Amino acid sequence: MKRLLSFLKHSYIGLIVLFMYLPIVVMIVMSFTESRTAVQWRGFSFGAYTTLFKDPDVLDALITTLVVAAVSSVVSTLIGTASAIGLHSMKRRPRKVVESFTQLPMVNPDLVTGVSMMLLFAFIGIKQSNGLLRLIIAHTTFNIPYVIFSVLPKLRQSSDSLYEAAMDLGCSPFQALTKVVIPDIMPGIVSGLILAFTLSIDDFAISLFTGGTSMNLSMLIFSKTAKGGVHTKFCALSALMFLVVGVLLLIVNLRSIHQEKVAAEQKKKVMRKA
């Protein structure tokens, strides 16, 4: 009886995992079929991938995606890290207010973030034809919160006396930051940077409203597959995006699991000494 129950439990989990991943697997399998539209399997071929990399629209969108991701992740990491260090030394009340506003882009549906930024751009006069700039600003904005909230925990773990000790030993405040504080919180900064880059290449909804005349990969896929059939080259493109984003997310998550472990061990050591 107990064995049966445990078997049922495990099969249930298995079924749900299958439900989560079956569509993705089918998408990847379909990217290797010979036919042009992705409905039925017709023999193995790399054709979809070769057509994909010859398509000028795809290459344009790829460049847009990578430029936006690179610029927005670096800018948001710089702004986010500086803000996190500043926030950490703020008094409780103003800090809570800033943190609340910072959470807005994380809790707002992408649709709302997208349309509201579109209105802003219309108002301040960054034209549709300036798509790249619009995308970079929008992506930087939704990335900053993720950087802040991956750096803040690191600051809480590290000790404020390190910064003061560095200054007592003759560092200028700037040196204390660059030589002591920043190396100490580096793992959080790197995680934030990778996460920001990942979210940027993966974004669809916010880009759709802010992109104007520039198209990133997701916008291109949407415009070509929303209605009617699906060309297998878009299966290939989606498969590649799943792969890249999946690997990056796995890195971010494994890093955070590893860092928690390290923090827990350090805590144990300190406790033992005390």
Add this chain to the structure above:
Amino acid sequence: MKRVRLSYPYVFVWMPIFIIAPMLFVLYYAFFRDGQFTLEYARSVVAEGTYLGAFWNSLWIALATTAACLLLGYPVAYILSNMKKRTAALISLLFILPMWMNMLLRTLAWKLLLFDGGVFQQVLSFFGAGKVQLLYTPGAVLLATIYDFLPFMILPIYTTLQKLDRSLVEAAHDLGANSVQTFTKVILPQSIPGVISGITMVFVPAMSTFAVSTMLGGKQVILLGEVIEEKFLSGTDSVLGVGSALSLVLIVLVILSMVIMNRIDKDNSASGGTLW
């Protein structure tokens, strides 16, 4: 140099311009026309059939999605929380990854499965169900939203169940409760914060879905998000007002859910004190 100053460029420039101002613009466009206050857009949102219809469509899809995710997701979270820690951590990673992944691509994957002559139809006809139309039906939209949001229900419930005090469960058993009683009287009540957080994490984004219905619903189900998308991307300025008023409906929903979430957070950890 005080460290606080490092946050000033963000706190006094980036945040007001790019986070706060855009939200105010939605409010402004919803209630003003050429600088004049107007209730015209708000009125058409509550009076016009197309918008009301889209709202009800979104509401029932979001409610059904939330209910289905809860029914499917709670057992997953419960079973996971009873597993060995290492195994549970690994499996939960399998549910965390899709949370961050591109929803458009995950929806596109369903389109392949549901096509006429696609995998699902072949399976169904193998079992003698004949040729059933799957794509461009309300069912297809519902299936994909459940798929998209299920991890957002599992994770918060799993997190609360994981933190649950095991000794309470043992105490209930020692005091003679059977496993059903232990579940309904001890485990379930304690997992309610996770359940509520899961519900808001599914319901709010499900209300604002748009690409799913465009891709899988054909013209069968028009959703609120789809109407908003159309208003903003149609290229004319005159419809921005209605689009903004419709977006405001979503913003109100977000604020409501934040208020609810914050209540729960305060009750539980006394760590509250954020604005919403």
